[in-house]
Amino acid sequence: MAKLMAKIGIGKYNVAGTSYGGFVAYHMAKMWPEKVEKVVIASSGINMRKCDGESLLQRSNCECIEKVMLPSTATEFRTLMALASSWRLVRMFPDALWNDVINVSS
Numbered sequence: 001m002a003k004l005m006a007k008i009g010i011g012k013y014n015v016a017g018t019s020y021g022g023f024v025a026y027h028m029a030k031m032w033p034e035k036v037e038k039v040v041i042a043s044s045g046i047n048m049r050k051c052d053g054e055s056l057l058q059r060s061n062c063e064c065i066e067k068v069m070l071p072s073t074a075t076e077f078r079t080l081m082a083l084a085s086s087w088r089l090v091r092m093f094p095d096a097l098w099n100d101v102i103n104v105s106s
Helices: 002-007 020-031 050-058 065-069 074-084 089-094 095-105
Strands: 013-018 035-043
Touching: 002 050, 013 020, 020 035, 050 065, 050 074, 065 074, 074 095
Parallel strands: 013 035
Antiparallel strands: none
């Protein structure tokens, strides 16, 4: 990205990234502080530590992180939504809805 910005003649810029893009934005700012003026990082685990993942596993009552982060059943999807949101109404939605979400995205 930095090479592209230089090639099109943009010397200074702001970067933003969501999820993995947050890591990219962070590293761009770290590597080219003279070019990156502002950074926005959204929904990224940039400061995540190993113990954070372990804590997530404990709260989810799952044995592996894949079951939490890549749900394949309505129950697993409901668990992910309950962990990711303070919105506790996720338990009110029927399994058929969660199964449709899983099947549409696969």
